[in-house]
Amino acid sequence: MAEEEVKLFGTWASPVSRRIEVALKLKGVQYEYIEEDLTNKSPALLNYNPVNKQIPVLVHNGKPVAESLVIIEYIDETWKHNPILPADPYERAMARFWAKYIDEKFWPAAMKIVVAKGEEQKGEIDEIQQQMKNLEGELKEKKFFGGESLGFLDIAANIIIWLVVAQEALGMDQILNEEKLPVLYGWLQRLLDDAVIKECVPPKDRHLDLCKVKFGSSIASK
Amino acid sequence: MGEEVKLFRSWSSPFALRIVWALEIKGIEYEAVFEDLSNKSPLLLQYNPVHKKVPILVHNGRPIAESFVILEYIDETWKQVPLLPEDPYERAMARFWAKFCDDKVLTSIWSAFIKQGKEQEEALVAAAENLKFLEKEMKGKKFFGGERIGYVDIVLGWLANLVSIFEEIVGLKIVDEGKFPLLYSWMQDFAEAPIIRDNCPPRDKMIVKFQALLDAAIASSSSSSK
Numbered sequence: 001m002a003e004e005e006v007k008l009f010g011t012w013a014s015p016v017s018r019r020i021e022v023a024l025k026l027k028g029v030q031y032e033y034i035e036e037d038l039t040n041k042s043p044a045l046l047n048y049n050p051v052n053k054q055i056p057v058l059v060h061n062g063k064p065v066a067e068s069l070v071i072i073e074y075i076d077e078t079w080k081h082n083p084i085l086p087a088d089p090y091e092r093a094m095a096r097f098w099a100k101y102i103d104e105k106f107w108p109a110a111m112k113i114v115v116a117k118g119e120e121q122k123g124e125i126d127e128i129q130q131q132m133k134n135l136e137g138e139l140k141e142k143k144f145f146g147g148e149s150l151g152f153l154d155i156a157a158n159i160i161i162w163l164v165v166a167q168e169a170l171g172m173d174q175i176l177n178e179e180k181l182p183v184l185y186g187w188l189q190r191l192l193d194d195a196v197i198k199e200c201v202p203p204k205d206r207h208l209d210l211c212k213v214k215f216g217s218s219i220a221s222k
Numbered sequence: 223m224g225e226e227v228k229l230f231r232s233w234s235s236p237f238a239l240r241i242v243w244a245l246e247i248k249g250i251e252y253e254a255v256f257e258d259l260s261n262k263s264p265l266l267l268q269y270n271p272v273h274k275k276v277p278i279l280v281h282n283g284r285p286i287a288e289s290f291v292i293l294e295y296i297d298e299t300w301k302q303v304p305l306l307p308e309d310p311y312e313r314a315m316a317r318f319w320a321k322f323c324d325d326k327v328l329t330s331i332w333s334a335f336i337k338q339g340k341e342q343e344e345a346l347v348a349a350a351e352n353l354k355f356l357e358k359e360m361k362g363k364k365f366f367g368g369e370r371i372g373y374v375d376i377v378l379g380w381l382a383n384l385v386s387i388f389e390e391i392v393g394l395k396i397v398d399e400g401k402f403p404l405l406y407s408w409m410q411d412f413a414e415a416p417i418i419r420d421n422c423p424p425r426d427k428m429i430v431k432f433q434a435l436l437d438a439a440i441a442s443s444s445s446s447s448k
Contacts, residue, residue, distance in 0.1 A: 051322060051355050052322075060311075063311055065311070065314045065315075065318070066318060067317070067318050067321055070314050070317045070318050070321065071314070073313070073314065073317065074310055074311070074313070074314040077310040077313065078310045089295055089298040089299050090281075090284055090286070090295070092294070092295070092298065093286045093291050093292070093294070093295040094286075096288075096290075096291045096294065097286070097287060097288055097291045100288055100290070100291065101272065134272055
């Protein structure tokens with residue numbers, strides 16, 4: 001059988017890059033990781049993703065795949081053990097629907113919160129809390145969105161970890177906490193406790209520092 | 223076995239039209255429920271409480287929203303006439319290009335239509351850059367799916383009928399045959415495919431609708447400028 005060559009172009013603090021690391025580790029796939037400097041993109045990255053010029057890019061036996069959710073589905077279809085997406089088409093549709101929701105609604109909302117101020121920030125917080133309540137409706141009483149083990153939507157929802165780190169960096173705790181969102185909060189603790197996820201989050205101190213530098217001028221008025 | 227398939231759509235939504243095409247191509251029997259989006263039915267709001275939009279596919283009572291998600295569900299549930307390729311790498315390419323079509327091509331062409339002045343100029347430049355990537359991806363195939371219509375063709379299908387409507391209304395060329403010969407010829411082939419030709423909203427009604435949208439956009443932008 002031909003030797004497999006798997007490379008991942010990513011950055012240490014990017015949630016979408018870390019998603020791919022989770023997927024590869026869940027499947028036990030060996031890969032070479034290349035850290036990109038986005039202010040000085042490598043010729044290899046520009047060659048492998050000329051359309052969007054973004055990370056993450058997975059290169060499997062020389063063939064590149066871009067867009068994190070597309071990459072995860074590719075990984076799931078190529079290495080079939082430890083499935084990431086459920087088997088049932090309706091369950092798959094639900095996982096894809098909510099993953100899209102996270103990328104298209106939740107993430108932009110999270111980006112707005114960290115730069116908004118005062119009343120505007122309060123409005124953004126209300127909005128994102130409603131979004132998280134919607135996600136709780138999908139989680140219900142399960143351990144993870146994927147059931148007993150991590151699935152597609154848990155991986156996509158890793159962005160929530162980034163939100164709470166930003167929240168902590170800004171000295172806030174009112175966006176996601178146990179009181180307001182007990183079901184999602186419980187899921188988050190289980191996620192943070194998971195052995196694979198632990199290997200795929202930025203080192204906390206470095207991440208907090210980065211958030212303070214990026215968003216530090218927007219401390220919410222109490 | 224009784225299958226019940228309903229599609230909540232509007233007469234003009236290009237996103238809902240994707241699902242019509244997919245169902246027709248696969249020969250799936252379904253009931254079309256036409257919504258008036260200015261007066262959404264309680265059923266629509268119940269089936270898609272998060273986005274409150276069409277299309278919604280309801281299969282044996284279970285609703286699915288978001289056109290890409292619905293297309294993949296249809297392909298996995300009814301396996302005849304596959305829309306996505308079989309090979310995982312080819313599937314990844316199809317999904318990548320579909321996302322590019324909505325995120326970049328649709329967004330830039332819509333801006334080129336609805337905006338004015340400098341914003342319109344910039345949108346036209348962006349649209350041309352995006353179309354260049356698509357032109358290259360055609361690679362001499364008849365359709366993005368190869369010999370027959372596939373997932374990417376269905377996702378991009380709005381280009382085949384809406385772009386000429388936009389061009390007529392604003393008097394600008396967006397997909398120039400000289401600059402994008404492969405795409406241009408794809409637009410003709412796609413629009414002429416029997417299932418597509420038989421399932422398109424009436425052109426005159428579309429012109430009225432989009433002219434009205436443009437008039438409203440121009441009115442609101444001039445009322446907010448100093």
